[in-house]
Amino acid sequence: MVSSERTTADGVVPGSTIDLEQPPVDPWDEVQVPAGWEAVAAIARRVSRGIDDLAMHVVTCIEAEVPAYAPGVVPLDDIHASVARTLDMILVGIAERRAPTDAELTIRRELGVRRALQGLPVDAVVAAYDIGYRELWLALVRALPPADTQATTQLLEAATTVWSWVHDVSTAMASAHAQTTRRLEARDVGARQRFVELLVAGDIDGPEAGSLGRSLGLDPGESFTVTVVRGATDDHDAVELQRRAHALAGAYAVVTRGPLVVIVAQEGVAEETIAAIRAVIPDATIATGLERLGLRGARASLTDAELTLEVTPEATTGVFDESWLWATLNGSQERLRGLLAVGVDVATKHPHLAEAVVAFGDHGFSVSEAARRLEVHANTVGYRLDRWAELTGWDPRTFAGLVRSLAAIRSA
Structure with missing residues (x-):
């Protein structure tokens, strides 16, 4: 059996098991039955004798x-x-025709704490209690002496006592469960926030990052994928995303970081992650990094996602696997400014030329396909490509010239 250590005031420490311990004195040895209540007390005692089977x-x-x-x-x-x-506690209360004592409610609060620590939702715990009450009442009815009208009448009167127990015990348990759940959630939020901050800072070689990751269900030695989201209205969006992530495959840590929501995932399904984000933030701008190994990989995936977000159109989804070139170039604008300056100037002054270059690159380097896309004659597209090459010195019909041209156009 696990530890029976316990605290006071707000309940118990994790692992305490007061309610699983046998009381030092059998409560039935000290039952005080009110006068005239002997028939119900006898029924309750009869049911108690078969408590293990019940x-x-x-x-x-x-x-x-x-x-x-x-x-x-x-x-x-x-x-x-x-x-x-x-x-058995309820049966003793029925025999004594009383509501639960503070000590008895404290024991039920402990169960609420333990079930919260075990990850059971409060509605499931309350439903389990209701089943127990239901079967207990049926057992009491079955224990009625045949044709004993007085006992039957008194047992009906005992229903008030039973439902008093139902209310008081369920309330105590649910309250303790809710308090524990809030403490657990607050602890987990802090752990997730600290874990992401360590990734951002690059402080991932010490024991803290690995320990925090494991506490969140993330294996520091496995692969990570990081997604960043712009468009959340407040911190509640991150909380709701984390809640939804519990129902998905894999492990997730969702935090708010400035105007962004950061999602660190392991063994998740990309489509499910995106669908969950869209369900909470329909107009979100979403960017996902590469799946990378280990904590250093998680940091790199975060960088992937942040760079991709900068080149992802609003309310759409971008992935580094597809946008890596533009995401990487976008992060080097200052260093490439002189290299791309001529193309930026031409694209700004002659947008129809830039449009022809982009269409040419997007449609299999085919002049005819680009013309169809732009709804102009193929000769017009050919002329515009030539004119672009004349003004910039970069031939978009060559790989080097096309890449440089497209980089400049994106910068413009």
């Missing part, structure tokens, strides 16, 4: 009815012992 039946129902509790998600001994302890 708990196993409840566990089977939970696993069958609540997908989040599929076999193997929560250890069987954990869920069985917890169900047994909860049901």
Whole structure:
């Protein structure tokens, strides 16, 4: 069994298991039954004698009815012992005709904490509780003595006590679960933010980056793909993207960094990632870097994505694999300014010539295809290419001349 260490005030530390421990004294040895309530107390005690079998039946129902509790998600001994302890606690409360005590609610809060740490959503935990209450009530009904009208009447009166337990226990558990989930989310947000900052700074050789990556489900030794997004309205978009990413294949770390959202992915599917982004930010401008190995690769992929974003038209998607030349050249504008200056000047003054060069390059270096695209005669395209070569000194019909011309046109 895991540690039984515990704290006070806001619950328990991760791994505590008060609710799985047997109480030091059997509560049935100290039950105080109100006068006139003996029939219900006897029924509750009768059900308690078969608590292990009832708990196993409840566990089977939970696993069958609540997908989040599929076999193997929560250890069987954990869920069985917890169900047994909860049901027996309620039976004692029914026998004493009272609501749960603060101590009993504290134990249920612990379960809410543990289920949050195990990754179970709160609605699944509440659904599991409801199944337990349902099966407990059916067991109480089955334990009624035949033809005992008084016991039947009193058990109906006990329904008020049962539903008081349902409300108080569920509320305590759900509240503790929510508080724990918020703490976990805040911790994870901080870890994701720090991990990306280390990538940006290049501080990836020390132990911190690897440790943070592993805590986020990212393997520092495997390949990474980084995507950057422009167009988010606020930090909530990153939070929603991270939530959606949990349902995708692979591992993701999503953070806001200035005006951008940065998504570090491992073993993700590019199409699924883009679809998730579009679902949250329909008009986003998206750029994805190359898949690269290790933390240094993650840093390089981030650079890929940032460079690609600069040459990606608004509200579209760009990938470095396709835009690498323009993305790389765009980052070297100052160094290439003198090299491209003539072409920039000609493209600015004679945009129809630049348009012919681009069409020629985009349509298989075919004058006729470029003419069809521009809806002009092929001789017109040929003339414009010649005129471009005359003004710039670069022949767009050659590889070197075309690349230099297109780089200048993009710069213009």
